[in-house]
Amino acid sequence: MAKSLSWDDLKYEIQPWIRTAIDSLGFETMTPVQASTIPMFSGNKDVVVESVTGSGKTVAFVIPILEKVIKEVLSGSALRKAHFHTLVLSPTRELSSQIQDVIDTFLKFCPEETGPIKSQLLVGTSISSVRDDVNAFMEKRPQILVGTPGRVLDFLKAGAVKSTSCGLLVLDEADKLLDINFEKDVESILHLLPKQRRTGLFSATISSAGNQIFRTGMRNPVKIAVKSKVQNPESLNISYVVLQPEDKLQYLLNILNHIRYRKCIVYFPTCVSVTYFYSFIKYLSQSGDMKDDLETYSLHGKLQTSSRLGTLKKFTSTFNNSVLLTTDVAARGIDIPEVDLVIQFDPPTSSEMFLHRCGRTGRANRSGKAIAFLNAGREEDYVNFLQVKQIELNEMEANFRPNAEFYNKFKLWILQDRARFEHSIKAYVAFIRYYSKHTASSIFRLRSLDYIGIARLYGLIRLPRMPEITKNLEDSKMPIDGWLVNPAIDLDQFAFSNQQMERARLENLKKTKEVNDQKKLKSELKKKNAAWSNKTAAKETKGERKLKLAQKRKIIEDRIAQEEKEDESEAEDDWKDMVRRKKKQKSSAAVQGLFSNL
């Protein structure tokens, strides 16, 4: 830590009410990143800030924002109607909402005679449209806008709002905002903002954005990097454990049931794996296989915004023993101080995301533990890969004995409902596709994946047909017809427990059967007809040809006989020559005849 982190020693004089807010929030000292950033960014500097997760970057930009807005207000140059002063962009709705909460917490201390200073959240929801946002903006006249790139762009393009007074832009999780997923929207937003503005980029992994940061139009930015030898905060302990893929779920449940923690976040690779494992864990809770007081939540990008924000709020406000099953949608920026355990069920597709996931615990000097599960075989190399990137991991022994009965229990749960069977396949397929997207592709290779072990992890009954499996799974390991259970299951008899779905399935099955029967009948008939017609056609042509030849011969012989009678002088000619001559005559006559017929 720097020598003096006392707020009194901050090299910038902050507003008294902001200082009151800091005291009430219990922030006794500044964090190093705040000590370096606040004076620069509140002054007239563009900043690029990199500092470990949970080190207080949000307050490091919120105070300068408030300082700048308040200066505008105090200078008497009131914002014109439809104008705003500051724009904060973040990659997720959850994070945007959290940033707005921090701003509003400070604003509660803003004296009325100074204000009113207001903020507005701009994130896509099914409840409010862009037009609603514009109407609310016109009515409330906020100086500070916080939102996700897509929604902010739609809002600015709607035409009613003027961006020419925007003097400050903050990109939180800037490396994410400058990556391929957001790049276009962010660039379009930058074009709509005036060039004369201050810009601040913040992230724990900003270096990974490389030269992209210069596309934000900053002028001589000050680089502030608060780092130790390793990239993770000292209060965060990161471990890894090597497991057979089929044991991973059991091991996770073992931790959730037997290790003491307050709040735990478990990262899964895809949305569908979250929903799938969440429903199985819920079932286990109901059947008494999970500890009694455990509260389980699920959060992923396919949920409605209101449900996502609601879940996060509930998880934040619960007491001990709660678990959030989620995806990378909740990996960056989310600040829930009581989270003391983070589990990565599978490594993420990039090392930056690995840090962000781990960084949901061990925040603001509180101790936290992060555990990454690695599949035995090849993934152990990931530890060295991370070490090169200055991320230190400790090895952890998996002290548990997998229960052989577990897979049967899982299988029985799936066999109760066809929907679960379909869900298991979707989750498995999504995982394989996810695996192919790893940036460290020399470690996470589709060729080396244990397809059967992972199928067991997902409780699969049968391997799905997918090119990745056909290409990479050795023939000797391929189960007969893909079945992982013996005896195989009659899929036509496998019912949905939901009656409506089951009715629809049976209806569909009936229709498919009818169509198939018809198709079969048609193809059989076609085959039969084709065989018959081909044969007859062939026979007819043969017979016809014979008949024609016979007829021709007869005609010629008749003619010869006739001519013999008519011309005795030619009697001595060889009949064969005669035949030839007559043939010639006939053919020329035929040609003439044909011509005249024209």
Ligand SMILES: Nc1ncnc2c1ncn2[C@@H]1O[C@H](COP(=O)(O)OP(=O)(O)OP(=O)(O)O)[C@@H](O)[C@H]1O
């Ligand atoms: N000066 C301070 N003293 C004590 N706690 C602080 C201080 N400043 C911020 N905090 C707390 O530290 C926690 C982490 O802060 P914040 O969310 O801003 O971290 P961050 O650096 O943005 O992390 P990430 O990179 O994960 O987004 C928050 O709970 C915040 O309230």
